[in-house]
Amino acid sequence: MERTVSFTLNGTETRMRIEDHWTLLHLLREELGLQGTKEGCGSGECGACTVLADGMAVNSCLYLAAEIDGKTILTIEGLALPDGFLHPLQKAFVERGGIQCGFCTPGMILSAKALLDENPAAEEEEIKNAIAGNICRCTGYVQIIDSIRSVSGKAEEKVKVVAWQAGEDQ
Amino acid sequence: MRRFAYMVPKSLDEAVSMYVSRGERARYIAGGTDILLKIKEKKIFPDYLISLKHILCPDRPLFNPENGELYIGAFVTHRRIETSKTVQVRYPILHDAVKNIGSVQIRNVATIGGNLVNAVPSADGAVPLIALDARVNIHGPKGERSMDLLRFFLGPGQCDLETGEILTEIIVPPLLPRTGSAYLKFGRREAMELPLLGVGVVLSLREDLRTCVKARIALGVAAPTPMRAIEAEAFLAGKPINEMTLEEAGKIAARESKVRDSIRGVAWYRREMVGVLVKRMGQKALERIQETESRR
Numbered sequence: 001m002e003r004t005v006s007f008t009l010n011g012t013e014t015r016m017r018i019e020d021h022w023t024l025l026h027l028l029r030e031e032l033g034l035q036g037t038k039e040g041c042g043s044g045e046c047g048a049c050t051v052l053a054d055g056m057a058v059n060s061c062l063y064l065a066a067e068i069d070g071k072t073i074l075t076i077e078g079l080a081l082p083d084g085f086l087h088p089l090q091k092a093f094v095e096r097g098g099i100q101c102g103f104c105t106p107g108m109i110l111s112a113k114a115l116l117d118e119n120p121a122a123e124e125e126e127i128k129n130a131i132a133g134n135i136c137r138c139t140g141y142v143q144i145i146d147s148i149r150s151v152s153g154k155a156e157e158k159v160k161v162v163a164w165q166a167g168e169d170q
Numbered sequence: 171m172r173r174f175a176y177m178v179p180k181s182l183d184e185a186v187s188m189y190v191s192r193g194e195r196a197r198y199i200a201g202g203t204d205i206l207l208k209i210k211e212k213k214i215f216p217d218y219l220i221s222l223k224h225i226l227c228p229d230r231p232l233f234n235p236e237n238g239e240l241y242i243g244a245f246v247t248h249r250r251i252e253t254s255k256t257v258q259v260r261y262p263i264l265h266d267a268v269k270n271i272g273s274v275q276i277r278n279v280a281t282i283g284g285n286l287v288n289a290v291p292s293a294d295g296a297v298p299l300i301a302l303d304a305r306v307n308i309h310g311p312k313g314e315r316s317m318d319l320l321r322f323f324l325g326p327g328q329c330d331l332e333t334g335e336i337l338t339e340i341i342v343p344p345l346l347p348r349t350g351s352a353y354l355k356f357g358r359r360e361a362m363e364l365p366l367l368g369v370g371v372v373l374s375l376r377e378d379l380r381t382c383v384k385a386r387i388a389l390g391v392a393a394p395t396p397m398r399a400i401e402a403e404a405f406l407a408g409k410p411i412n413e414m415t416l417e418e419a420g421k422i423a424a425r426e427s428k429v430r431d432s433i434r435g436v437a438w439y440r441r442e443m444v445g446v447l448v449k450r451m452g453q454k455a456l457e458r459i460q461e462t463e464s465r466r
Contacts, residue, residue, distance in 0.1 A: 001175040020176035020219075023206070043207050044276055045362060056249070056278040062206045063279065066176045067223070111274065132361030133273020 005069040010078025018065045025049045025060035027068075028075060036076035036106045040135070047134035050107035051075045057114040059133075076106035079113070088151050089113055098147035100138030108134045112148045122152045171210055177220045182309045182336060185220055189334045190311050192218050198336060199223075200245050201280040203272070204288055222283075222336065231257055238344025244283025244306075244337045248295070249274070251282060261342065262458060263298040263351030263370050270360040271295065283337045286322065289329040289395070292364045296323070296396040298353045301370035301388035302342045310335030323395035346374035346384060350459035352451045356443060357434065366435045367391050367443050371451035373411060375459055380410045387419065387448055392427035392440065399423035402448065416452040420445035 001020045008014065009032075018027060028034045028051070040048035042061045049060040052074040053067075079087040089109050092098065099105050108131060115122050115130035122130070127148050128141075136144060179185040189196050197216040199205045200223055208214045227243040233256045234241065240261065242251065248268045251257055258265045271277055271285070271294050285295035286306070296319065304319045311334045319340070322330050331337065353370040357363050368390030374383045385406035387399040402423035409415045429440035 003176075019173070021171050021173045023171065026171075042210060044203055044272070047273065047275060050275055053278075057275045058278055059203075059275045062203050064176060064202060064206070066178075067202075067221075114274070129269075129361070130274055133275045 003066060003069075005066065007068045007070065008072040010073070010075060020064070020066055022065040023061055024051065024053075024058075024063040024065050024068060024073070027065040028060060034075055034077050038103055038106060040103070045135070046104075047107045047111065047131075048104055050110045050134060052110055052114055055114060055117060057111045057130075057133075074110070074113075076110060079109065087113070089116070089148065092147040092150045093144070096147040096150060097143040098139065100136075104134055104136040104138075108136065108144060112151075116148070116152055120152065122148070124149065127152070171206070172212075172215060174209070174216055175218050177218060178224050179220060179222075180224055180226065182225055182338060185222060185225060185336060186309065186311055186334055188218075188220050193333075196220055200284045201247065203276055203280040204284060227338075230254055233260065240342040242282055242340040242342070244286070244339055245281050246283075248272070248277035248280055248282060248285070252277060260345065261298075261302065261351065263301060263353045263372060263455075266353035267294045267298040267355065267368070267370070270355050273362055282340065286319070286340075287329050287331060287337050289323050289325075289327055290364075291326055291394055291396065292368065292391045293396060294353075294355055294365065294368055294390065297368045297388045297390040298351070298370045299340060299342070300396055300398060301351065301353075301372045301386040302345075303386065305341045305343070306337055307339040307341065308335050309338045320396070320398060326394050348377070348379065348383075348459055348463065349374040350455035350457070350462070352454035352458065354447055354451055356447060364434065365391055367429075367440055367447065368396075369444065369447040369451050371448060371455045373406070373452060373455040373459065375411065375456075379460065379463060380412075382406045382409055382411050382415075385419070385452075387423050389423065389427055389444060391434075392429050392444060394428070397427070399426045399444075399448070401426055406452075411452065411456050413449075413453075416449040417445075419452065420448035423448045 006015045028037050038048035040046035044059045044062045051060045054071050111131050111134050196218040199219045230250045231242045231254045248271050251268045282295050300320050306319050307316050351372040355365040356367040357365045370388040372386040385403045387402050390396050402419040406419050424441045424445040427444045429437045431437045
């Protein structure tokens with residue numbers, strides 16, 4: 001079956017025909033060509049497909065397109081300003097090495113945004129909880145958490161790494 | 171994904187009549203995090219999905235100060251329960267459990283009713299509610315009925331819902347004075363993982379803040395369905411709550427459990443951990459009573 005849905009997509013009022021069995025992920029990537037949202041597992045485990053629906057992080061692979069009627073959807077494409085000026089979270093991820101291969105990044109940043117919108121001064125434990133559903137296989141999460149903390153205003157001074165000199169006994 | 175028609179009834183009766191007229195080819199769907207996954211994995215092949223998400227009902231847990239009952243609509247999301255101040259303050263056992271179900275993304279969408287009707291032995295939502303003596307209301311083609319949540323579970327993946335019936339509401343009866351509760355999801359990690367074991371303890375004490383009036387011990391993944399350790403509960407009733415009695419209650423609960431070997435852990439280890447965790451959750455429940463009482 002088909003239906004018409006009206007929603008706000010990255011700030012733009014949108015009205016379109018969709019099929020009942022489409023997921024939001026399918027709608028975004030295949031119908032609208034917004035490929036910043038990634039498909040990892042397709043089963044709600046990895047979080048690569050995370051987008052915000054009315055400000056709440058959801059897995060778009062398990063979210064029916066039919067359910068977005070009347071809602072506001074934010075994808076990674078809607079985060080930077082039109083002139084390319086990055087959102088503070090995007091900037092932090094770039095500057096602090098929160099990105100390696102980049103596949104988890106859109107979902108990771110949107111999960112972080114949902115957290116900080118609700119709790120701008122989130123602590124480390126709250127950050128970990130918020131991104132528990134976003135899997136990263138590159139970074140080991142340390143730089144990601146550091147990136148988000150730098151925006152939540154809780155970033156600690158970087159611990160000086162002591163490099164042992166070759167040949168020194170230790 | 172396979173094609174289906176998505177139907178959006180606005181009332182329970184409308185949903186039931188949609189279901190009745192389509193029979194086997196229809197499935198109810200609420201949050202959809204389980205149903206859509208089953209469709210993707212080609213485990214079920216419905217032609218019609220009847221959404222329960224747009225049925226008008228309160229979208230968060232409601233505490234009734236008149237009679238002391240807590241009402242949770244079955245279509246309330248885990249996230250709404252997690253962030254409910256009432257739940258955090260009065261029913262910490264429920265907060266302990268829902269905060270680690272899936273991920274934020276899942277909890278924003280998945281409903282408590284969906285968690286219950288899936289009837290998996292590990293249902294994190296079921297164990298604390300059973301420990302709180304919750305009842306469930308059911309609406310179906312033949313009308314309404316109500317039962318203890320404990321009796322709702324028939325076996326792995328099987329609950330007491332007849333064709334076309336919908337779980338509509340969970341009711342937690344009034345807590346006794348001086349009640350404390352705690353739940354632990356035990357596993358390799360908390361989020362995005364099914365537990366190796368789930369242990370929930372609710373204790374109510376006399377005015378001396380030592381003697382147990384009533385105890386509830388509920389276990390998940392310790393049997394084919396969520397269960398109560400009834401002998402351990404009976405052992406605690408009337409006794410002082412301390413390290414020794416909690417240790418003994420843990421041992422009794424471990425004996426009562428029907429743990430099995432599975433991919434997540436072996437039976438002897440699970441049984442051992444039932445003992446350890448019943449004691450630990452009992453202590454936590456006790457601490458919570460003392461904390462609440464000291465603030466009075």
